[in-house]
Structure formats: structure tokens, C-alpha cells
Amino acid sequence: MNSFEISRLRTKSAAEVRALIRTGELDAPTAGMADGFVQANLAIIPKEFAADFLAFCKANPKPCPLLGVSEPGDPALPAVAKDLDIRTDVCGYKIFKDGVAVERVSDISRVWRGDLVTFALGCSFSFEHALIDAGLPVRHIDCGCNVPMYKTGIATTPRGRFAGPLVVSMRPFKPADAIRAICLSDRMPLAHGAPVHFGDPAGIGIRDIAQPEYGDAVPIEDGEVPVFWACGVTPQAVLEKAGLPFAIAHDPGHMLITDIRNAEIMGVAAG
């Protein structure tokens, strides 16, 4: 599928885009596809760790806002999408062994197991959609790059073997726009909600704003302040650190596109 064809996926429904992914016709970052539908971060882990991971998500609702959890071994997840087959309906997956990403695949049918539990977690695309709708400039989108993400000195609340630093994403704004961005994102707790910090990066233990641990650095103009949101990469970093013998996550940027409308998660609490 070429970039012109991909750009036309904006106006498709979530189900239409998932159908293209399922048949292998589409493998690309999903930002901007199926406009208005909630996209989700993915964590697929063995049942023996699922209760602790669920507790971790509930204890850390800002980085890990829970949209849905599957039954063990069931590739469906009706809470977030009708007729979903989680083994084929996301275009990129990362397979982890002992906490290390060992492979990137576009289909996990051959590694699927009867004990796997799928967690779908909210993603910043929903609030970015609201910011853009409100006319606010979102720097990494204007730059055509990934959002910069940083490991912080803020510890998540540990549960079982799941622990580690909060990862944040950063978007710079002028103060009046930052206030609007804070208010708009606050209305979407299931998409990470309001930011956790703004201003001095050292205030949350970020060593160098020009060197994000994930994604791409973006310029911060005169009169702008960096604003930091809890980020959906946090659970992936926590999964790596936990060193589970086997786990699957989405390839960052290649999200699960759900049937949930952005409007449906407005004002809905996480956790």
C-alpha cells in the first residue's frame, strides 16, 4: 500500500482498517488512520502474570489506562472491538523473551498460546486528536516525526514483579496553549489524562531534553514550555524490566485500532 492509499485510511472505520491489516495488505504506523476511533497500546502476557499486571495497571492509571482485558487464550476482546482477532489485527508486534525483544512480526498466530492474556491500554492519539481539533499545534506531528519520550525519576507504583520508572512524552506549547492542552487532555483519563509536569525537565529527573530515550527530539521555541504526559511506553519498559519468559507488545506506533469512539472516552475515569 503506498502513502497515498494510506492517507485515505483516515476516513475509514476501525473495522475497515483492521480488515486490511488482517489480510496483510497494510503494515504502517497507524497515527491518523480511522479518524475518531481510539487506538490502543498492547501487552500480551501469560496468565500466571496477568493478575499482577492488572494490579499494576490499576495502580498506575495515568501511564496504563485500561481499556480492556481478554480471557486467557481468547484472541477476541469484545470490550474494545467487535470480531477482533488480536493475533492478526495489529500490523506490527514485538516478541519478548526473558525481557528482551527478539523479533518483530506482523502476525502472532504461530506463537499464540492458550494461556495468553491481552491488555489494551489507552494511547495519546485520542487527546492529540482533541488538541488538533481545538487548533493547537502539536510539534512532532507538524515535524512529521515521533513524539519524544523520556524515562523519568518518577517511580511507578510496583505490583508483583512489575515496577520501573514512569516514561513520559513531551509536547512544547506557549503557556496559554499549554493550559488549553492540559484542560483538554484532563477530560480523557483513558488517554493518559492531564500532564504530570511542565517546565524544567530536571524537575522529574530528565537528564537531557535533546536526547529522548524513545522517539525523536523536537525543537522548543522561545516562549514555549515543554509539557510532559504519562506515556504508554511505560508498560512496555516495565514488561522488559520484569523479564517475563514470554510476552508480546505492539511495535510502537503500530497500534490496535479499536471500535471505541474518542467521544466515548471523554470524561471516563481510568483504573
Add this chain to the structure above:
Amino acid sequence: MNSFEISRLRTKSAAEVRALIRTGELDAPTAGMADGFVQANLAIIPKEFAADFLAFCKANPKPCPLLGVSEPGDPALPAVAKDLDIRTDVCGYKIFKDGVAVERVSDISRVWRGDLVTFALGCSFSFEHALIDAGLPVRHIDCGCNVPMYKTGIATTPRGRFAGPLVVSMRPFKPADAIRAICLSDRMPLAHGAPVHFGDPAGIGIRDIAQPEYGDAVPIEDGEVPVFWACGVTPQAVLEKAGLPFAIAHDPGHMLITDIRNAEIMGVAAG
């Protein structure tokens, strides 16, 4: 009434406190009285200017969130309080002639006229109540002084002869607390809503943060940022500038205590 007796007014209803004011037993700043009830800024002006002033409030809902407007000559205002007599039920009034405050009185019965229209406008006490409820420190309250207020370089939207700079109030917070304060106040548009600015005072044309035009300067600690909200002194400054032959406002800090509950204005739009 001594300070001990005044402190006991926190748990009284709005109607009980207004009754004490009406009989002349109470003349004191009303912050903290009738806990949970909305307090209001007051502007009382001749009918010939009322349509323009109403238009001004609607064009500037952040500094002038409209709670209620009376019929000309009617000292009642059932939209905000039952059995209200606006001539006696506020403990301090300022009388303006040609835009100049000429007298401070505790009763305006003797200057009342059949053409006077009362405007009740929301006040920051409601969102400060929410901040304190949420455990956030509010500096000027902790310091036992008035909130610092500043004239800005931001122009209000003019209507008729009503125009002038936005006046803001300032409360310093650490960034994470500032984010919570922004989100909490955003839920109360009728109490000025979310801030208009944070950080560099020069960004909104404030010359010297240590020299507020109204109220008292407060310390800003290391790691804190000043956060600026649209302020209910704006309409009073606008009234002065408009130079109406006759107008009445409340004595700042001596507010109209309404029967509206803070909870009732949560999420209610202004303007």
C-alpha cells in the same frame, strides 16, 4: 462581631450570613463564610448602560462570568439568592461617581434608584475552595493576606463604553500542583475557569510581580511557577475606566454570598 464569632460563620448557610449582614451585625471580608456557597462580585449600574455591560460580560466570560442580572430597580435577584435585598445584604459597597470611588458604605438604600440594574459575577473563592479541598496549598490564604492582582497587557473585548485591560490574580504552585489547579479550576467556568497564563509575568505584560496593582504580594518559592487567572476585579476596573455618572460595586473581599452551591456550578459554562 469579634474574630471568633466570625470564624464560626464558616458553617452557616448563605441565608444566615446575609441576615446578619442585613441587620448590620456583620461587616467583614466574606472569604471562608458560608462554606460551600458561591460568592459573587457585584456591579450595579443605571439601566441605560446595562445592555452594553451585559454584552461586555458575555464577550469576556473569563473575567466576568455572569451568575445573574436583576430587573431595573428591583433589589431582588432570585437567580442567585432567595429573598435577597441587594441594598442591605452585602456588607460593604463602593459608590462611584464619574468613574471615581467616592464613598464606602454598608447600606445603599438611601442611594437606591428605580433605574439600577444589578449584575452578580462569579468569584475565585469557588475554585479556591476546590483547590483547598483537593489538598493544594493556596499561598495568599496560607499567608493570611489578599490575593495579588495585576493589570495585564491583554485587552478585554470592548462593548459600548466598556473596555480596558484584563486584571489577573496570581497563585504560585509547583508544576504538578499547577496542573491540578488548572484542571480543577477548568471545571468551574462560572468562577473564572482555567488560568490564562503561567510562568513569565512579562508574557502577559505584567511589569513587576513583586508589585501587584491590587491585593498583596506573596512569595514565590524555588521550583514554583506563578499561575494567573482572570480576575473579578476586571469589571470594576472597566467600570472605573468607563466613567459612568453613577455606579455601585462591592468593596473588594466583601462579596455577595449567594444561595448557589459550589457543586451546582461545576461544569456549567459561562457567558
